[in-house]
Amino acid sequence: MEWFKTLLIVLQVISALAVILLVLLQQGKGADMGAAFGSGSSGSLFGASGSANFLSHTTAMFAAVFFLSTLGITWLGNKKEVSPGVLSGTVAPTVTPAASVAPVRDPSKPAVPR
Secondary structure (H helix, E strand, C coil), X not given: CHHHHHXXXXXXXXXXXXXXXXXXXXXXXXXXXXXXXXXXXXXXXXXXXXXXXXXXXXXXXXXXXXXXXXXXXXXXXXXXXXXXXXXXXCCCCCCCCHHHCCCCCCCCCCCCCC
């Protein structure tokens, strides 16, 4: 599952850089507004400017990828194994491994160095 989280992070960084680049490449709406006041060649001042072009569709696609990868990273980051609490009523058995149990020494015999 760790490889999937890494893949989502890489996808998120790439989509974030693409959104930044595409937003900087697009022409703002303010550039058309100056033409409306000066020569009147612009179709509208504040209304809809027609269908969106390739750059705006691509920006929307990369923004959706960024949003979905962020949600995926958040979902994977919040998945934690829940252990039963003290008040759950279940008692976990305590098992001691045989290697860690020290043998009982008879106090009447002298200790043997190892």
